[in-house]
Amino acid sequence: MNKKICYLLGITIAISSTSIMAYSDAEIEKRFQYYEEKIQALEKKIKSGVVDKKLKKQVKRNKKKVSRMADALSAEKERVQINGFMTVGAAKADDELGTGYIFNDRINFRGDSKLGMQFDYKLSETTSATVQLVARSRSEDTWRVDAEWAYISHDITDWASTRVGRLRIPFYLYSESLDVGLSYPWVRPPIDLYTTLITSFDGIDFVFKANTGPINHRMQIWAAAQRGADNGNLQQIDIYDSYGINITSNWNAITARLATTKIKLEGTQTLEFTDIIPFANLPAIAAATGASSVNCITPYILDPTQSTCSQWGLGFDILDTIHYHSAALQYDDGNLLLLYEGAVLKISEDTVFGDDRSNSFTAAYRVASWTPYATMGRSKSEASAVGPQTKRKSRSFGLRYSLNDSTAVTVEWNHFYDMQGSGGFNASAIGAGDTDLDDTNVYSIVVDAVF
Amino acid sequence: MKTSTITHMLTVGVAFFTLSTLAEVKVIGHNSIKEKNLNQETVTKLYLGKQDKFPSGKKAIVIDQEPGEDIRDEFYTKVVNKNSAQLKSYWSRLIFTGQGLPPKRVLDDDEVLELITDNPNLVGYVSGEADVSGVKVLFSMP
Structure with a gap:
């Protein structure tokens, strides 16, 4: 005791x-x-x-x-909730393809690797603040941190809310979660659609929710103030006067989405070329393409007279309006996933690219921890001041393995074929004279995690 | 004769029922709420953040349990029809696009019961063996 x-x-x-x-x-x-x-x-x-x-x-x-x-x-x-995501990925292409993912013929970790941290701070029952920082090493060889999302959110009623700050542009079904590998089945969303010059805007949005019977609807209207978009590819482009509206409807396994986005762009874009050209010809090329500036980046070493250039750039003033109209239809019952998404782009000035039309269809099937998938796509771009009409088709196959509930490894093979022009890839990277690249491949492997 | 057969069947029935409660999932709420029961679709919508009200219009806050608890996997697989990887993927899409945050998590059945008896807005799930005498069972699945 x-x-x-x-x-x-x-x-x-x-x-x-x-x-x-x-x-x-x-x-x-x-x-x-x-x-x-x-x-x-x-x-x-x-x-x-x-x-x-x-x-x-x-x-x-x-x-x-x-x-x-x-x-x-x-x-x-x-008070504060912290969530994060991370991707470590390597990709290699058969050729120098460029794009924002930096596809080239060396194994390259820069295009897909990233780390994101999100802080959600609850200010009151109806108001919260969110910041999502994403670190990438796309440009140069240093890691760069950007605030992809940074906003204050307020619930106006229980069916309407608003956000002010930096938000991602909701072009397509997976545009807003583009960086979160586990939120979609692929290594990256199909580049037939998902390559855009800019990904976020500073402005305001309104989200409305409603139900018609068993169907849930979500409508979003957004408008941008000015936003400088330097995506590291020698260009400084601002968007202004931009806005969009989209509606997503969901009924059990079926999701449908319609969206339209209007973006006004202003700025300069520089394209680099690696053809060997005499200095004297450069001004004429600039005049022919409507470029506002031309400069030689690297003189041709092997020319004793030093009158030729082996790497040169054309600068274009861009003042353009692009309308993106897209539709998506998805069936996902947890085992079978079928997704179709298509988009039409109408560009007013056709400076650096012309009107575009793209489609992508994906089928995926989950068996235990494995999810194999296949995607077919096609994209077509009208002629622009700098390049001819380009076309390309794609066929991709991939396999995801879930290591546990928060981590997965995904391997993917993209086969691009029936390419016309440079297939919509970086024409200057491939070489202005070498546009008969008929097909090419990209091989990728990523490990995605959320925490 | 008839009565004893019925009693016999009832006994067998109860026996089976008792056996099956070992893997049963119960969704519970405060004793004072209007709702008598919820259907599976409503429970699923509440736990996936698609709905934050009871059918009567009253505010509903769901509580989750920590990953690792067996009852959690049972609940999500049986009732919500998602395994833990699918659930993670679903929430990661909502979290990182600012569309919602997952429900708060507590340690185990006991904590769920403790919190629910204190707050009429809360909804939680517990295993079949839990002592639900002080709360209302809104939905159950064997």
Whole structure:
């Protein structure tokens, strides 16, 4: 009896003399666990027949202490929520293809690798602040951090909310989660559609939700203020006067989406070429293509007269309006996924690219931890000031393996064929004279994780 | 004769029922709420963030349990029809596009019961063996 009281007193003193404030969250959790176990042991002792009033009181007191600690923990946890995602990926193409994913003929980790962290801070029942920082190494060989999302959100009513700040442009079905590998089945969303000059805007959006019977609808209207978009490819382009509207409807496994986006672009874009051209010819080329500037980047080393250039650039002033109209239809019952998405782009000035039409169809089937998938796509671009009409078709096959519920490895082979012009790839990378690249391949492997 | 056959069948029925409660999932709410029961579709919508109200219009806040609890996997696989990888993928799309955050998580059945008896807006799930005498069972699945 004495022993037991001493033992209990000892524990009580230990608990009451512990200062909670001095410990880190992890340590608090550990102690929390420890005390919980102790209490359970004590309760067992009581149940086994020792009916001592003092004991019961002390157990009650300790229980209260534990639940107060639990409340303190959960209150802290509720204020800020931190979530993250990460992709480590390598890709290699048969040829120098360029694009934002930097496809070239060397194994390259830069295009797909990234790390994202998101902080959600609840300011009140109806207002919250969110920042999503994404680090990539696309440009040069240094990692660059960008705030992809940074906004304050407010619930106006329970069916209408608004966000102000930096948001991603919701061009297509997976545009907003473009960086989160686990949110879609592929290594990256099909580039037949998902390559855009810019990905986010600074402005405001309104989201409305409604139901018609069993169907849920979500409509979004957004408008951009000015946004500078330097995507590291020697261009500085601003968007302004831009807005869009989209509606997504969902009924069980079926999702349908219609979207339209209008973007006005202003800025300069530089295209690089690696043809060997005499200096004297450069101004004429500039005049012929409507470029506003031309410069030689690297003189041709092997020319003793030093009058030829082996790497040169054309600068284009862009003042253009692009309308993106897209439609998507998806069936996903957890095992079978079928997705069709198509888009039409209408460009007013056709400076650097012409009107575009793209389609993509994907089928995926999940069996245990494996999800094989196949995608077919095609895209076509009208002639522009700088290039001829381009066309290309694609056929892709991939396989995803879920290592656990938050990590997956995906391998993908993209085969591009029936290419006309440069197939819509970086014409300057391939070489202005060499437009008879008929087909090419891209091989990729990524590990995606969320935490 | 008839009565004893019925009693016999009932006994067998109860026996089966008791056996099946070992893997049963119960969705519970506070005793005072209007709702008598919820259907599977409503429970699914609540737990996937597609709905945040009871059918009566009252605010509903769902509580989840920590990953690792067996009852969690049972609940999501049986009732919501998603395994944990599909659930992670679903929520990652919503979280990182600012469309929603997953429900709060608590340690186990006991914590769920404790919180629900204190708050009439909460909805949680517990295993069949849990003591649900102080709360209302809104939905169950064997």
